[in-house]
Amino acid sequence: MPTGSAPASATTADEPRNPFIRLDARDNVLVARLPVPAGTSVPSENTVTREDVPAGHKIAARWIAKGEKVLKYNTVIGYAAENLPPGTWMHSHNILFDAVEKDYAFGRDYVPTEYVPAAQRATFQGIVRADGRVGTRNYVGVFVLGNAGGTAARRIAGWFTTERLADFPMVDGVVPYVHGQGDAVERSGEPLALLHRTLAGTIRHANTAAALVIAAGSEVDNLHGFLRAQGIEPGPTLRTLVIGETGGVRRAVEAGTALVREMLPAANDVRRRPVSVEHLTIGMQCGGSDGFSGLSANPALGAAMDILIRHGGTAILSETGEIFGAEHTLTQRAVTPEVGRKLVERMEWWLRYADGRDTQINGRVSPGNNAGGLANILEKSLGGSKKGGNSPLMEVYRYAEQVTTHGLVFMDTPGYDPVSATGQIAGGANMIMFTTGRGSCFGSVPAPTIKLASNTPMYERMKSDMDINCGVIIDGESTVAAMGERIFAQLLRHASGERTRSELAGMGRDEFVPWPIGVLA
Structure with a gap:
């Protein structure tokens, strides 16, 4: 099914009466x-359901013989575990997960990409930093x-x-970036380097107006070595504090509070002005996916990202283990063979990393995903990859590397939302767009999260957490293309300062989670 189209059954006259959706002929x-x-009765297939079928789950449209390929989106999501008559409920109990040949x-x-001429590109109200980077928010980080x-x-x-920041209306808040690492890790190689580039990327982020960096004084990764290695220079909007040199935690808190107060006037001295959406970099996430995610929220987000990319912006697809089985749909449209091979190399790393463990990349999805109608990782991956729309894959990055290429790019991250989004933000994402079918309580700083519901019942239950209801596609009230336009328009409003639901609820201060890769000693 093309990203910009509605499910096939949405175009038929009796579609409101048909309780099922056909995705591909x-x-x-x-x-x-x-x-x-x-x-x-299932009129379109001249059959009836043989069991109760939960929303988002599947039935056999015709006789499927044992061992035959099970096709959704005209793509293999597994193999029939037994002979399956028409109308049979199809799920993980009768769909076998197995290796699928990929070209x-x-x-x-x-x-x-056919770009919109520069003079005609959409704009938003951004915060332009002295070096030309553009922010969507204005935080002071500790x-x-x-x-x-x-x-x-x-x-x-x-x-x-809020009361103490009343005199600084352009400052969105002072937020702590706390994590559980920094000591007892491998002292060379990827673990420490990954933590360093995550911290440095967030400190230098376009949404970070000023930063205070705190060290206890005994860390493996000492403060001055970290700053020097990352090319970070202390100055009026970047201050440092070593607890062991201030007389203890209580005095460090007093000293740190005073340092932040000193930085607030400069942090507040910004204004929003119109800028091209080529300055938007969107981190795409999905969590609590269900059987509707790949039919509504994910392809609708993909349609919105195709629009963004045509206007010069950037979209980051991630969660490597959760595109397993669908990675060929990205390598086939890679800008060069080398870019495509980078993605396969990261996938092979994950297969070695997860070998023999009970993880999604080895077939099983989370209980919530399974209850929502996803039988295995192949089915989840097919839906999740639709967030990337139809744009070409321009580059592949490692976790928290700085994203400098415009267009659709991929960043290697785990599927765990806080870790994945943390890497995307450290890499430069100044907004996060998060699709969900089961619901989510996620938020993020300094780049805010916009949440898209895949189905109307969940949206109605969690209205205070959801920004956009893509369930209207399932309800037959909209199309994927129309929702893509709506999502893009709302993205511009939020990028211009309109608060998202997660911001209004105060989420994000506890979701800074650098990837804890490696061994703890």
Whole structure:
């Protein structure tokens, strides 16, 4: 199904009466748009349901023989575990997960993006920094080099209540960036380098107006070595504090609070002005996916990202283990074979890393994903990859590396949302867009999160957490293309300063989670 189209059944005259959605004429399964009792007629297939079918789950559209490929989006999501008559409920109990042959065909389907002329590109109200970077928010961050500084950082940031920031209306808040690493890690190689580039990327982020960096004084990764290695220079908007040199935590909190107060006037001295959306970099996330995610929220977000990219912006697809089985859909449209091979190399790393462990990349999805209608990682990956729309894959980055290429790019991250989003933000994402079918309580700073619901019932239950209801696609009230336009328009409003639901609820201060890769000693 093309990203910009509606599900096939949405175009038929009797679609409101049909409880199932056909995604492709060649599929041998249908998806239930609502809970369907046993014995319900399925007019489009001249059959009836043999069991109760939960919303978002599948039935056999025709006879499927044992061992035959199960097709959704005209793509293999597994193999029939037994002979399956038409109308049979299809799920993880009768769909076998197995290796699927993939044709990587590096770059075969690459089509250059047709860009909107620069003078005609959409704009938003951004915060332009002195070096030309553009922010969507304006935070002061209190960072810890290692976990030992966490208490001091939280107390310093907590002192700056809304009332105490009243004289600094352009400052969105003072937030702590606390994590559990910084000591007892491998002292060379990837673990420490990954933590360093995550911290440095967030300190230098376009949404970070000023930063205080705290060290206990005994970390493996000492403060001055970290700053020197990352090319970070202390100055009027970047101050440092060593707890061991101030007389303890209480005095460190007092000293740190005073340092932040000194930086607030400069942090507040900004104004928003119109800038091109080429300055937007969007980190895409999905969590609590269900059987509707790949039919509504994910392809609609993909349609919005295609618009963004045509206007010169950047979209970051991530969660490497959760595109397993669908990675060939990205390598086939890679700008060069080398870019496509980078993605396969990261996938092979994950297969070695997860070998023999009970993880999603080895077939099983989370209980919430499974209850929502996803039988295995192949089915989840097919839906999740639709967030990337139809744009060509321009580059592949490691976790928290700085994203400098415009267009659709991939960043290697775990599937765990806080860790994945933390890497994207450190890499430069100044907004996060998060699709969910089961619901989510996620938020992020300094780049805010916009949440997209895949189905109307969940949106209605969690209205205070959801920004956009993509369930209207399932309800037959909109199309993927129309929702893409709506998502893009709302993205511009939020990038211009309009608060998201997660911001209004105060989420994000506890979701800074650098990837804890490596061994703890």
